[in-house]
Amino acid sequence: MRFTKMHGAGNDYVYVNAFSEKIEGDVAELARKISDRHTGVGGDGLILICPSERADARMRMYNADGSESEMCGNGVRCVAKYVYDHGIARKTELKIETGRGVLTLQVFPENGVVTQVRVNMGEPILEAAKIPTTLAGTPPLMVPLEVAGRTIQVSAISMGNPHCITFVDEVNDDWVLGVGPKVETHAAFPRRVNAEFVKVISPTEIQMRVWERGSGETQACGTGACAAAVAAALNGLTGRKVLCHLPGGDLTLEWAESDEVYMTGPAVEVFSGDWTG
Numbered sequence: 001m002r003f004t005k006m007h008g009a010g011n012d013y014v015y016v017n018a019f020s021e022k023i024e025g026d027v028a029e030l031a032r033k034i035s036d037r038h039t040g041v042g043g044d045g046l047i048l049i050c051p052s053e054r055a056d057a058r059m060r061m062y063n064a065d066g067s068e069s070e071m072c073g074n075g076v077r078c079v080a081k082y083v084y085d086h087g088i089a090r091k092t093e094l095k096i097e098t099g100r101g102v103l104t105l106q107v108f109p110e111n112g113v114v115t116q117v118r119v120n121m122g123e124p125i126l127e128a129a130k131i132p133t134t135l136a137g138t139p140p141l142m143v144p145l146e147v148a149g150r151t152i153q154v155s156a157i158s159m160g161n162p163h164c165i166t167f168v169d170e171v172n173d174d175w176v177l178g179v180g181p182k183v184e185t186h187a188a189f190p191r192r193v194n195a196e197f198v199k200v201i202s203p204t205e206i207q208m209r210v211w212e213r214g215s216g217e218t219q220a221c222g223t224g225a226c227a228a229a230v231a232a233a234l235n236g237l238t239g240r241k242v243l244c245h246l247p248g249g250d251l252t253l254e255w256a257e258s259d260e261v262y263m264t265g266p267a268v269e270v271f272s273g274d275w276t277g
């Protein structure tokens, strides 16, 4: 099976072009095997680029543990790059179907190859039951959560997938590796959750690390950065446009007056190969 390794701000996935490749058998098992950094290709998960009846392509994304997620912000930028660069649709405005509906993306090619992508990520989902979380509020903002023997203040937002944001003084391993896994599986989040730890640098700049549902710490999370930007604005910590610094690179987020969140960031193809596992 032919695959392509791509990343967006260091959030790396194995991509398979399901227009030309036949994906057979248990996809969750394939995702687990192919994502393994010792015995597989290695990555934060598996993304299938599939035909769509409603859009130029459809994205299906699986975390490294084989669970399927509704959305992936860095992934959908890479899917748009793949669709353009590999000639599936040679248009600078693309529609990609995801678990949260059809998204519109603008690709920016340089010498015929896409380097940056801007995505309309849609409106944040603020209703607790739809995030889903048992925490109170629309959305829950700075609400206490008992975790790892302490009480932290968290905000919860969905960008199609669930996020729990904690604003901290310093983004360090204690938060990300110590608290992150416990937030992911906390009873307040019935479908588990992605846990973001965010330091506000200024009204236009934040720093973030993430513990992702199903993949552990990753270098960046696009939906997480959008959720963090919305939570920061709603908590009065920033304006509606911020630059987010992540371990793997920067993403620009804008929560427009229309209520839609726009994310701009890199998309990179690294190598291709044949999976024989």
Ligand SMILES: N[C@@H](CCC[C@H](N)C(=O)O)C(=O)O
Residues within 6 Å of the ligand: 011, 063, 068, 069, 070, 071, 072, 073, 074, 075, 161, 162, 194, 212, 213, 214, 215, 218, 220, 221, 222, 223, 224
């Ligand atoms: N890294 C992604 C999000 C991937 C899915 C997530 N782990 C989940 O289970 O919801 C992004 O860039 O948004």
